[in-house]
Amino acid sequence: MVEALRGALAEEMERDANVIVIGEDIGRLGGVFRVTDGLLERFGRDRVIDAPLAEGGIVGTAIGMAMHGLRPVVEIQFADFIYPAFDQLVNEAAKMRYRSGAQFAVPMVVRAPAGGGIKGGHYHSQSPEAYFAHTPGLKVYYPASPNDARAMLLEAIRDPDPVIFFEPKRVYRAVREPREDYEVRERARILRPGEDISCISYGASIYECLEAAEAAARRGIEVEIIDLRSLIPLDEETLDRSVRHTGRALIVHEAPLTGGYGGELVAGIVERNFAWLRARPMRVAGIDAPFPYALELEALPSARRILLAIEALMRESEEALPQTVFGDARDSRQGGLAAARTEDREPKNDSGVKKGDEDSVEGAMEIK
Amino acid sequence: MGGTIAVERILGEGGALIREPLLRIERRFVVYEAMLRQRRFDTIMMRAQRQGRIGFHLGSEGEEAAILGVAEALADTDFLVPCYRESAALFHRGFPIESFVDQSVGNARDVNRGRQMPVHFSSADHRCLSVSAPIGTQIPHAVGVGYAAKMRDERIAVAVFFGDGATSSQGFHEGLTLAAALEVPVVFFCRNNRYAISLPVEEQCRAETLVDKAVGYGIPAYRVDGDDVLAVHFRACKALAEARSARRPIFIELLTYRRGAHSSSDDPTRYRSEVPPRDPIQIFRDHLYTLEAFDEEAIGRRIDAFDRDLRAMLRRAEAAPKPSIESIVEGVYAKPTRTQLRQLEAIQAAREL
Numbered sequence: 211m212v213e214a215l216r217g218a219l220a221e222e223m224e225r226d227a228n229v230i231v232i233g234e235d236i237g238r239l240g241g242v243f244r245v246t247d248g249l250l251e252r253f254g255r256d257r258v259i260d261a262p263l264a265e266g267g268i269v270g271t272a273i274g275m276a277m278h279g280l281r282p283v284v285e286i287q288f289a290d291f292i293y294p295a296f297d298q299l300v301n302e303a304a305k306m307r308y309r310s311g312a313q314f315a316v317p318m319v320v321r322a323p324a325g326g327g328i329k330g331g332h333y334h335s336q337s338p339e340a341y342f343a344h345t346p347g348l349k350v351y352y353p354a355s356p357n358d359a360r361a362m363l364l365e366a367i368r369d370p371d372p373v374i375f376f377e378p379k380r381v382y383r384a385v386r387e388p389r390e391d392y393e394v395r396e397r398a399r400i401l402r403p404g405e406d407i408s409c410i411s412y413g414a415s416i417y418e419c420l421e422a423a424e425a426a427a428r429r430g431i432e433v434e435i436i437d438l439r440s441l442i443p444l445d446e447e448t449l450d451r452s453v454r455h456t457g458r459a460l461i462v463h464e465a466p467l468t469g470g471y472g473g474e475l476v477a478g479i480v481e482r483n484f485a486w487l488r489a490r491p492m493r494v495a496g497i498d499a500p501f502p503y504a505l506e507l508e509a510l511p512s513a514r515r516i517l518l519a520i521e522a523l524m525r526e527s528e529e530a531l532p533q534t535v536f537g538d539a540r541d542s543r544q545g546g547l548a549a550a551r552t553e554d555r556e557p558k559n560d561s562g563v564k565k566g567d568e569d570s571v572e573g574a575m576e577i578k
Numbered sequence: 579m580g581g582t583i584a585v586e587r588i589l590g591e592g593g594a595l596i597r598e599p600l601l602r603i604e605r606r607f608v609v610y611e612a613m614l615r616q617r618r619f620d621t622i623m624m625r626a627q628r629q630g631r632i633g634f635h636l637g638s639e640g641e642e643a644a645i646l647g648v649a650e651a652l653a654d655t656d657f658l659v660p661c662y663r664e665s666a667a668l669f670h671r672g673f674p675i676e677s678f679v680d681q682s683v684g685n686a687r688d689v690n691r692g693r694q695m696p697v698h699f700s701s702a703d704h705r706c707l708s709v710s711a712p713i714g715t716q717i718p719h720a721v722g723v724g725y726a727a728k729m730r731d732e733r734i735a736v737a738v739f740f741g742d743g744a745t746s747s748q749g750f751h752e753g754l755t756l757a758a759a760l761e762v763p764v765v766f767f768c769r770n771n772r773y774a775i776s777l778p779v780e781e782q783c784r785a786e787t788l789v790d791k792a793v794g795y796g797i798p799a800y801r802v803d804g805d806d807v808l809a810v811h812f813r814a815c816k817a818l819a820e821a822r823s824a825r826r827p828i829f830i831e832l833l834t835y836r837r838g839a840h841s842s843s844d845d846p847t848r849y850r851s852e853v854p855p856r857d858p859i860q861i862f863r864d865h866l867y868t869l870e871a872f873d874e875e876a877i878g879r880r881i882d883a884f885d886r887d888l889r890a891m892l893r894r895a896e897a898a899p900k901p902s903i904e905s906i907v908e909g910v911y912a913k914p915t916r917t918q919l920r921q922l923e924a925i926q927a928a929r930e931l
């Protein structure tokens with residue numbers, strides 16, 4: 211993924227002289243994760259800025275740059291260090307277009323390596339996406355694969371609005387794939403089709419979801435894995451289509467449960483798709499604690515915990531649902547509220563894409 | 579501005595004294611031994627990190643004089659507010675090195691039960707606040723501790739450490755602003771080791787010197803050769819005494835050099851190639867050679883014994899049990915919430931699968 215990001219930055223800097231990168235240790239050192247390696251030599255000090263240790267200043271300066279024609283891409287060394295820039299992001303970048311009647315806009319990208327699993331403890335492991343998703347005016351992207359990262363970074367730089375771009379650092383070097391160019395356009399992607407459960411995730415947790423789905427398949431449960439890729443804006447269409455098809459939703463993220471983005475996903479899924487649900491939605495999330503060091507793998511949503519939730523979700527929908535609400539839950543396809551809506555369920559082919567609908571989803575549903 | 583403030587030195591050519599130090603002769607040997615011990619400590623811990631026995635280490639190679647010169651000047655009742663490179667100062671206050679090793683391994687014996695990354699120490703018993711990775715955040719904390727001490731009518735000082743990079747942070751600017759306004763007994767020790775990871779101090783700050791920043795906030799400032807342990811001790815003693823009695827902030831820039839990598843995660847050959855200045859341990863040793871009572875051999879034997887002890891501590895720390903799963907939620911609040919306990923159950927269930 212590091213190479214994909216670096217390639218996207220270089221390509222966009224080559225194409226558009228207004229694109230500049232700024233951050234701590236990104237020039238001479240090439241960034242602590244080497245994402246910007248070689249850019250200083252190629253594009254010079256005016257466009258590759260080794261900034262003083264002042265995130266609030268860096269982001270505030272980037273906002274000014276963006277308001278006067280540049281396309282700044284900020285690197286925050288670790289997402290855990292984004293908070294000194296919180297005021298600039300939440301009060302300034304997010305509100306600029308709105309408060310100036312669109313006279314000013316902030317086409318800026320803030321890249322931030324996020325997530326745990328690298329033995330980073332409290333301050334090199336955090337997943338702060340929910341704070342930003344909660345702020346109208348900020349877009350929040352969170353790619354999980356190299357090709358997505360590449361495509362999404364290019365799109366983020368060209369976007370007229372500020373984008374907080376989280377990078378799952380645990381898979382920076384772990385995941386490689388042959389380069390492929392395509393568009394993401396803020397659409398979710400179905401990574402694995404499945405009939406039984408819609409498992410919705412983003413970032414590095416996607417890989418645990420895939421592992422759990424394999425294990426579940428051996429037990430005869432087919433899990434559909436949806437990688438959101440863009441949290442804000444949210445591709446409700448892809449989500450809803452999947453959930454209406456499976457009737458079961460499982461949300462997985464690394465960030466702590468309470469106030470996490472999963473809560474918003476569950477609420478939206480229930481609000482929009484209540485009648486199609488055959489079980490209560492479930493969440494597997496990071497624990498409500500600062501990210502621990504020695505027991506970090508225990509705190510992260512593991513494939514095991516996801517598998518347990520998958521089984522619980524199946525069990526509950528088959529056996530334990532209150533009959534008053536859902537009719538005979540043991541056979542809910544035929545009975546109850548859910549069944550009353552079966553005719554609304556969209557026909558689908560094997561890949562989960564509704565026939566004749568391919569154009570409107572724009573590659574968002576491609577299966578890998 | 580700051581360029582006109584002379585850099586204070588006590589150790590001259592060949593170990594001669596430029597002026598009379600405040601550090602008594604017997605204590606010079608103690609401080610020298612602590613410097614050597616710290617160097618050995620960092621060497622062994624870095625090696626343990628390379629071998630995968632601990633996850634991370636961050637040492638103080640080259641900054642032992644700056645750190646221990648201050649530590650020696652502190653009274654037991656003074657507060658130490660560390661950045662992260664000052665473990666030597668905590669050890670100098672009697673904190674057991676084995677506790678640091680336990681914390682680095684992240685075992686159940688660690689006071690913090692493996693919750694923090696290595697080098698994130700703290701010890702209320704030694705009046706040492708808790709290390710935090712985010713740069714500069716500790717600076718206003720020191721101001722607050724100083725204010726509380728003043729309110730409680732305690733005649734103590736607060737010593738806060740940070741690097742040159744931190745002088746760009748919010749915590750620094752807001753902290754110094756508050757310190758001056760509230761007139762607190764805080765001494766700001768800026769370890770100018772010339773680098774913030776890869777960024778040279780000249781690119782961090784275009785003022786002539788870092789003390790210019792303190793002067794701008796109305797805080798009296800000094801510049802001291804941070805590789806001259808006697809000069810550091812001298813100025814720290816004076817400043818801490820003044821903070822305790824006059825209850826006002828003072829800023830001290832310690833000019834030194836980070837000889838090693840920023841941390842075990844860093845590779846400095848990517849961004850610098852200059853010849854490092856003379857080692858502060860050698861500079862001090864030149865002076866000790868001029869003293870009759872200096873028993874270099876005895877110190878060497880004790881350092882070798884320490885070396886063996888430290889290896890044993892590492893082995894014991896590795897053999898100690900891992901923290902219990904409950905430790906993840908303990909201590910977030912004084913009492914875990916029901917939500918946390920339910921989450922803990924889910925984790926336990928998955929482990930038993």
Ligand SMILES: Cc1ncc(C[n+]2csc(CCOP(=O)(O)OP(=O)(O)O)c2C)c(N)n1
Pocket residue numbers: 234263265287291294663711712713740741742743744745769771773774775836840
């Ligand atoms: C707010 C924040 N931003 C970035 C970092 C990453 N980081 C860790 S140490 C460091 C450099 C600190 O340099 P300095 O203050 O000079 O202290 P030194 O390490 O040289 O002792 C940086 C950028 C951080 N820890 N906190």
